[in-house]
Amino acid sequence: MNALPLILLIEDEENIRSFMKAILASNDYLPLEAGNAAEALLQISSRNPDLILLDLGLPDLDGMELLRRIRQKYSTPIIVVSARTFESEKVDALDAGADDYITKPFGTSELLARVRTALRHAAEKQSSLHSRHEGRFTCRDLVIDYDKRRVYVGGEDVHLTQNEYKIVAMLSQHAGKVLTYDSIIRAIWGINPSSDNKILRVNMANIRRKIEKSTAEPQYIFTEMGVGYRMAEEDA
Numbered sequence: 001m002n003a004l005p006l007i008l009l010i011e012d013e014e015n016i017r018s019f020m021k022a023i024l025a026s027n028d029y030l031p032l033e034a035g036n037a038a039e040a041l042l043q044i045s046s047r048n049p050d051l052i053l054l055d056l057g058l059p060d061l062d063g064m065e066l067l068r069r070i071r072q073k074y075s076t077p078i079i080v081v082s083a084r085t086f087e088s089e090k091v092d093a094l095d096a097g098a099d100d101y102i103t104k105p106f107g108t109s110e111l112l113a114r115v116r117t118a119l120r121h122a123a124e125k126q127s128s129l130h131s132r133h134e135g136r137f138t139c140r141d142l143v144i145d146y147d148k149r150r151v152y153v154g155g156e157d158v159h160l161t162q163n164e165y166k167i168v169a170m171l172s173q174h175a176g177k178v179l180t181y182d183s184i185i186r187a188i189w190g191i192n193p194s195s196d197n198k199i200l201r202v203n204m205a206n207i208r209r210k211i212e213k214s215t216a217e218p219q220y221i222f223t224e225m226g227v228g229y230r231m232a233e234e235d236a
């Protein structure tokens with residue numbers, strides 16, 4: 001595929017839109033623009049973008065509602081761009097099917113990094129029908145062996161419990177992406193999470209003690225405050 005990735009910018013503020021458009025255009029992406037939800041839906045059906053950047057504060061429709069409408073019909077990766085810093089909103093967006101979120105104001109390099117990650121995940125989903133439950137995940141000194149269901153740091157087995165292993169494996173299969181506390185708890189324990197997420201926090205503390213050099217400054221699993229966890233990306 002030689003075509004430049006087509007990225008739809010859904011944003012009503014012209015200043016921000018042209019700023020983002022300039023960044024994307026100068027980094028070998030083809031930006032498309034929509035100033036409201038109606039334009040956005042038209043652009044999506046006619047141009048079929050590779051990625052959508054969605055501002056949640058739109059004039060004609062709530063951005064969360066637009067997100068749900070897009071998800072009913074399309075699996076296009078969506079990065080939510082939010083001016084609001086409420087954590088609950090990020091959680092809602094991820095649970096409604098957004099692939100990632102960026103909070104305004106953001107820098108050029110952060111935007112580009114998120115775009116690259118989202119496009120790469122989409123390409124991996126497309127190309128590989130083989131499950132990432134096989135083989136290995138390697139990030140610096142951390143190795144996850146999916147066949148043996150074991151995790152090694154610097155070649156040493158760190159002896160995770162079943163649930164600790166499942167959490168680490170799940171995060172690694174979405175490396176670079178935030179998984180919400182609720183989605184992890186539902187996947188691992190099959191229960192509706194309580195508001196304090198204690199069961200997950202306790203497991204994460206144990207995981208960090210086993211895999212991180214410093215639990216205060218983790219280098220493999222990052223906390224997205226009030227939202228969830230994100231695994232560092234695999235070595236290229």
Ligand code: CA
Pocket residue numbers: 011012013055056057058
């Ligand atoms: Ca806006």
